[in-house]
Amino acid sequence: xxxxxxAIRITDLTFSWEPQGPVIxxxxxxxxxxxxxxxxxxxxxxxKTSLLNILSGVTVPTTGSVEILGQEMTALNxxxxxxxxxxxxxxxxxMFNLLPYLSILENVMLSCMFSSERRTAALDGGGVEAQxxxxxxALQLSPSEFGGRPVNTLSIGQQQRVAVARALIGNPGLVIAxxxxxxxxxxxxxxxxxxxxxxCKENNTTLIVVSHDEALFKHFDxxxxxxxxxxxxxxxxxxx
Amino acid sequence: MNIWHLTLRSLWxxxxxxLLSVLSITISVCLVIGVDRLRNDARSxxxxxxxxxxxxxxxxTGAVPLLLYSVFRIGNATNNIGWKSHQDFxxxxxxxxxxxxALGDSHVGYKVLGTTENYFRFYKYADGRALTxxxxxxxxxxxxxxxxxxxxxxxxxxxxxxxVIEHGLGGGINKHDALPFTVVGVLAPTGTPVDRTLHISxxxxxxxxxxxxxxxxAQGKRLDADALRALDLQPRTITAYLVGLKTKTSxxxxxxxxxxxxxxxxxxxxxxxxxxxxxxTVSVAETALRAVSVCVLISAFLGMMTMLLAGLNxxxxxxxxxxxxxxSPRHIGLLMVxxxxxxVTLGALLGLAAVTLAYALLADWIGATYGLFLSSVLxxxxxxxxxxxIIGAGxxxxxxxxxxxxxxxxxxxxxxRA
Ligand SMILES: Nc1ncnc2c1ncn2[C@@H]1O[C@H](COP(=O)(O)OP(=O)(O)O)[C@@H](O)[C@H]1O
Ligand SMILES: [Mg+2]
Numbered sequence: 261x262x263x264x265x266x267a268i269r270i271t272d273l274t275f276s277w278e279p280q281g282p283v284i285x286x287x288x289x290x291x292x293x294x295x296x297x298x299x300x301x302x303x304x305x306x307x308k309t310s311l312l313n314i315l316s317g318v319t320v321p322t323t324g325s326v327e328i329l330g331q332e333m334t335a336l337n338x339x340x341x342x343x344x345x346x347x348x349x350x351x352x353x354x355m356f357n358l359l360p361y362l363s364i365l366e367n368v369m370l371s372c373m374f375s376s377e378r379r380t381a382a383l384d385g386g387g388v389e390a391q392x393x394x395x396x397x398a399l400q401l402s403p404s405e406f407g408g409r410p411v412n413t414l415s416i417g418q419q420q421r422v423a424v425a426r427a428l429i430g431n432p433g434l435v436i437a438x439x440x441x442x443x444x445x446x447x448x449x450x451x452x453x454x455x456x457x458x459x460c461k462e463n464n465t466t467l468i469v470v471s472h473d474e475a476l477f478k479h480f481d482x483x484x485x486x487x488x489x490x491x492x493x494x495x496x497x498x499x500x
Numbered sequence: 501m502n503i504w505h506l507t508l509r510s511l512w513x514x515x516x517x518x519l520l521s522v523l524s525i526t527i528s529v530c531l532v533i534g535v536d537r538l539r540n541d542a543r544s545x546x547x548x549x550x551x552x553x554x555x556x557x558x559x560x561t562g563a564v565p566l567l568l569y570s571v572f573r574i575g576n577a578t579n580n581i582g583w584k585s586h587q588d589f590x591x592x593x594x595x596x597x598x599x600x601x602a603l604g605d606s607h608v609g610y611k612v613l614g615t616t617e618n619y620f621r622f623y624k625y626a627d628g629r630a631l632t633x634x635x636x637x638x639x640x641x642x643x644x645x646x647x648x649x650x651x652x653x654x655x656x657x658x659x660x661x662x663x664v665i666e667h668g669l670g671g672g673i674n675k676h677d678a679l680p681f682t683v684v685g686v687l688a689p690t691g692t693p694v695d696r697t698l699h700i701s702x703x704x705x706x707x708x709x710x711x712x713x714x715x716x717x718a719q720g721k722r723l724d725a726d727a728l729r730a731l732d733l734q735p736r737t738i739t740a741y742l743v744g745l746k747t748k749t750s751x752x753x754x755x756x757x758x759x760x761x762x763x764x765x766x767x768x769x770x771x772x773x774x775x776x777x778x779x780x781t782v783s784v785a786e787t788a789l790r791a792v793s794v795c796v797l798i799s800a801f802l803g804m805m806t807m808l809l810a811g812l813n814x815x816x817x818x819x820x821x822x823x824x825x826x827x828s829p830r831h832i833g834l835l836m837v838x839x840x841x842x843x844v845t846l847g848a849l850l851g852l853a854a855v856t857l858a859y860a861l862l863a864d865w866i867g868a869t870y871g872l873f874l875s876s877v878l879x880x881x882x883x884x885x886x887x888x889x890i891i892g893a894g895x896x897x898x899x900x901x902x903x904x905x906x907x908x909x910x911x912x913x914x915x916x917r918a
Contacts, residue, residue, distance in 0.1 A: 313914050316914050319913060342827065346826020353820070356817040359818060361510055361513035371826075373503070375826055
């Protein structure tokens with residue numbers, strides 16, 4: 261298996277937020293195949309968000325290597341990593357994903373603002389706006405009904421789906437989501453996960469979702485438990 | 501959509517707070533540009549008032565007061581000078597011409613100047629321009645009056661209008677009802693105090709004072725116009741006179757002779773030097789005004805900085821979204837600088853427009869009321885440079901929230917800390 265078939269490859273990673281601070285992450289080995297859907301679970305404070313910060317290129321590990329979509333992240337400077345994220349990674353937050361002063365459609369198209377690569381990719385789908393409409397539609401938000409609406413007229417569940425459309429426009433290769441369903445009720449959570457995994461599969465996009473909720477597992481190909489992955493954590497069942 | 505577009509949309513969503521920043525910048529730019537304009541116009545308006553005059557001679561006071569009351573008709577002479585001393589020097593071989601000036605009377609708030617025909621020949625303004633007549637001619641008869649353009653316009657006087665000259669500076673007690681003057685000439689506008697002056701002959705000035713003198717009044721006898729015409733009127737005093745020389749080289753020797761005149765204390769000044777002295781007095785006030793307007797500008801900048809800094813915390817989410825779509829911390833900082841630039845640019849342009857508009861609307865009124873002739877209505881190149889500098893400074897002020905925002909978004913990481 262060549263590294264290009266891997267979306268993520270982490271080797272001998274350690275990470276702390278501050279130079280002399282506590283080690284938050286210690287991961288010997290993690291690989292995620294391209295085009296798969298992975299759920300990373302773990303209790304709060306187990307380093308899930310820190311890991312996503314590394315996967316998105318916002319920060320780099322203190323030691324070790326992280327390869328994303330074939331690119332060694334530690335070889336890039338901060339600006340190049342930001343550019344890499346603009347081009348190749350879609351990000352979904354727990355909530356407040358949208359800019360309130362833009363319309364729904366504009367929020368989706370926002371991903372193409374810092375990335376000519378994603379703009380170009382969107383052109384294959386008929387142009388940036390056409391692709392934005394396509395994804396909104398795929399996420400069951402009729403673009404003619406919702407496209408021009410202000411953000412604050414949507415429910416949280418609908419806002420999260422707009423965030424998925426924005427993460428997916430321009431074919432980024434990797435989508436990461438940090439607790440995307442924790443603000444949703446059960447019905448919306450099911451709908452959200454069904455849609456996101458379906459659309460990612462259709463577009464052959466690698467999806468990494470982190471959550472403290474293990475019950476989400478049935479929507480994913482793989483599940484990784486932070487408590488086994490991250491050896492910086494105290495052993496399971498032992499007090500911290 | 502680009503980052504500019506995004507900045508403007510974001511600002512628009514906060515338009516009411518943004519508007520306050522813009523307005524305070526507008527006001528301070530109005531002040532900065534307006535004060536500067538008034539200063540320049542005051543200078544050129546003053547500098548244009550007299551030209552081609554080598555010396556101004558009057559009673560011994562300061563150079564600036566003499567200049568002010570003789571040329572600008574501002575204030576009053578404390579002392580007059582004798583007609584005899586004027587005659588002594590008028591004969592001097594170094595002197596080409598003199599223009600005697602006798603001030604002190606007024607007509608509905610406009611000053612009345614007693615002078616001679618020389619005034620229309622030798623008084624020059626701006627860059628050596630002579631007075632011209634819009635209509636009519638110089639005074640000849642004792643009761644002829646030649647009026648400035650503003651007087652004619654404001655009081656709706658034409659050739660043939662009757663004018664009553666008051667003794668002193670108005671107030672309406674001492675009307676010379678018996679001796680109405682007739683307008684025989686209207687001067688073309690000059691943009692100088694000449695426009696707001698009524699000119700009569702020195703003899704006429706003397707006549708009204710004879711007729712209205714305390715002796716005459718006590719006796720209850722008034723002479724009629726023809727009786728006055730018949731008198732051999734000789735002015736006894738004048739306020740000042742202008743001197744033109746045959747050759748400029750004699751200016752200092754003549755000045756010395758006048759200053760040392762034994763008959764009475766006289767003083768001769770060079771208008772250019774007196775003007776310079778005037779500016780050095782005024783420049784303190786100018787500097788103070790400028791300092792105040794710059795302080796107002798600085799406080800407007802601080803207000804804007806406060807607004808941007810105060811907004812940073814509640815905009816953490818907005819920044820995180822931008823980071824998520826690939827904005828670097830530098831982009832976040834740039835966003836702040838662009839917001840500041842947009843606010844300052846809008847404020848500065850509004851300020852410039854307001855000054856320009858105010859000028860266009862108020863120029864006539866200021867000219868009539870304060871004798872300040874406002875020149876250019878359109879922004880000058882210098883003003884545009886100033887506006888550019890203000891916008892640049894505003895963008896630089898934006899660097900402070902920019903650095904804060906950059907640091908904040910770096911520290912937050914992508915997802916932000918719970
Ligand atoms: N941006 C950050 N800067 C500094 N420390 C952080 C930051 N984000 C998280 N941490 C710290 O990293 C540790 C792991 O937290 P986190 O990665 O958020 O775990 P989880 O998402 O699983 O709850 C915590 O101690 C937290 O305080
Ligand atoms: Mg977290």
